[in-house]
Amino acid sequence: MSETIAIIATCDTKGEEALYLKQRIESYHMNGLVVDSGILGEPVFLTPEVTHDQVAGYSGFSIKELVDAGSRGAAVEKMRDCIHAYVKKLYEEKKIQGLIAVGGAEGSVIARAAMDALPLGVPKIAVSTIASGKHLFSDLIGYNDATVMHSVIDILGINSISRRVFNNAVGAIVGMVKVKPEASEKKIESIGISMLGTTTKPIMSVIKPELEKRGYEVLTFHANGTGGDCMDTLAAEGYFAGVLDFSTNELAANNFGGLHVAKAGRMEAAIENKIPTVVTPGAANIIVLSREEALLPRYDDRQKYFHNPNITLINTTREELKTIAATFAEKLNKAKGKIKFLYPAKGFCSQDKEGLALWNPEGNPIFLTELKRKLRPDIPIIEVDAHINDDEFAWVAFEQLLEVMAVAK
Numbered sequence: 001m002s003e004t005i006a007i008i009a010t011c012d013t014k015g016e017e018a019l020y021l022k023q024r025i026e027s028y029h030m031n032g033l034v035v036d037s038g039i040l041g042e043p044v045f046l047t048p049e050v051t052h053d054q055v056a057g058y059s060g061f062s063i064k065e066l067v068d069a070g071s072r073g074a075a076v077e078k079m080r081d082c083i084h085a086y087v088k089k090l091y092e093e094k095k096i097q098g099l100i101a102v103g104g105a106e107g108s109v110i111a112r113a114a115m116d117a118l119p120l121g122v123p124k125i126a127v128s129t130i131a132s133g134k135h136l137f138s139d140l141i142g143y144n145d146a147t148v149m150h151s152v153i154d155i156l157g158i159n160s161i162s163r164r165v166f167n168n169a170v171g172a173i174v175g176m177v178k179v180k181p182e183a184s185e186k187k188i189e190s191i192g193i194s195m196l197g198t199t200t201k202p203i204m205s206v207i208k209p210e211l212e213k214r215g216y217e218v219l220t221f222h223a224n225g226t227g228g229d230c231m232d233t234l235a236a237e238g239y240f241a242g243v244l245d246f247s248t249n250e251l252a253a254n255n256f257g258g259l260h261v262a263k264a265g266r267m268e269a270a271i272e273n274k275i276p277t278v279v280t281p282g283a284a285n286i287i288v289l290s291r292e293e294a295l296l297p298r299y300d301d302r303q304k305y306f307h308n309p310n311i312t313l314i315n316t317t318r319e320e321l322k323t324i325a326a327t328f329a330e331k332l333n334k335a336k337g338k339i340k341f342l343y344p345a346k347g348f349c350s351q352d353k354e355g356l357a358l359w360n361p362e363g364n365p366i367f368l369t370e371l372k373r374k375l376r377p378d379i380p381i382i383e384v385d386a387h388i389n390d391d392e393f394a395w396v397a398f399e400q401l402l403e404v405m406a407v408a409k
Contacts, residue, residue, distance in 0.1 A: 003177050006087060008100070009038075009103065017158065021102065028174045034046065035083070055082050058089065072106070099124045100124075101126040124145070127165060128151060129150075149172070190240050192231045192235060203220065207394050228267070231243070247282035252320075258289045276405045277404065280344065288307075290311065303359075313358060317363075321367045333374075340380050340400050341380070342396060342397055343381055346387040348360075353389075
């Protein structure tokens with residue numbers, strides 16, 4: 001059976017481009033399935049295989065209801081949900097093996113929802129007018145392995161530039177669909193670990209090599225507001241045999257801002273899906289700011305560490321630490337499976353150490369007291385008289401992770 005690639009486009013404005021992509025895909029002996037994500041008008045230049053009425057109707061809406069949503073933004077939000085549900089249906093029914101999308105600002109946001117519907121490893125690419133400049137790439141890529149290509153010019157018809165760009169995009173998606181997975185002798189169980197530069201040492205020196213010696217694949221995620229969410233996304237898909245949420249700075253960011261803000265549900269996927277989990281407060285007592293923001297008057301009395309030319313780390317106050325601890329407790333209390341919390345008594349990150357810029361000997365115990373006050377009594381807190389980057393702490397984290405995984409089996 002020939003592979004089928006879904007083509008996501010607002011066919012009222014991008015019908016000509018969708019038709020061109022379909023023709024080019026079919027020149028490689030694959031099927032092109034055009035899915036219309038348009039809202040306001042009827043398709044031009046082609047009749048899509050999946051109409052916008054079908055896309056909206058599958059989620060219980062009519063196109064008129066989307067148009068009457070109150071604003072253009074509200075209509076796009078509803079279509080995002082509709083296209084996500086429909087593409088997920090197509091994939092689960094094995095009707096598509098990959099996806100290509102094309103769009104401007106609104107079309108690219110809708111394209112992201114379509115790509116989010118496909119699991120890790122399923123080929124997905126978007127050609128977008130906003131894939132450059134100061135736009136947020138989370139609007140285009142999200143938490144998956146999508147590929148995004150800049151259109152260079154506005155997308156309005158087929159011309160000497162768009163033809164080259166679209167041909168390259170088609171070549172990419174066709175190649176990705178044609179490439180078969182590498183043969184593997186056996187399935188390897190994976191461990192997800194959140195990591196930051198301020199907590200890298202114990203993972204590199206002890207935890208990762210020791211897990212690999214025991215046959216596990218170790219996948220680390222940069223907990224920078226995107227990496228933690230990516231780990232959570234895979235946890236929700238059942239990707240991990242265990243999770244070590246070692247670097248949890250994103251929970252501080254979700255309360256007090258900065259560069260590492262993640263989704264509101266950060267950390268919850270693993271514990272709600274009964275994946276054996278060990279959690280530590282790695283870098284959870286600092287706020288990561290841009291260098292310019294760190295210079296604002298409201299941070300004048302904070303301890304600061306200039307991490308690099310673009311990033312400054314600042315300490316958290318006692319009240320902020322109480323709030324962060326309460327957030328940990330709220331999330332951990334949702335656990336349905338085996339979970340443990342490890343507390344490093346001598347510091348939470350590389351600069352939170354005696355003699356260094358963010359040393360906080362009075363603050364961290366406040367975190368621990370508040371956590372004990374609000375955490376479910378059946379969830380163990382293991383206090384380790386070591387710094388989070390000490391080998392002693394790393395060994396405890398490694399051993400406790402093996403223990404919760406063994407109990408889960």
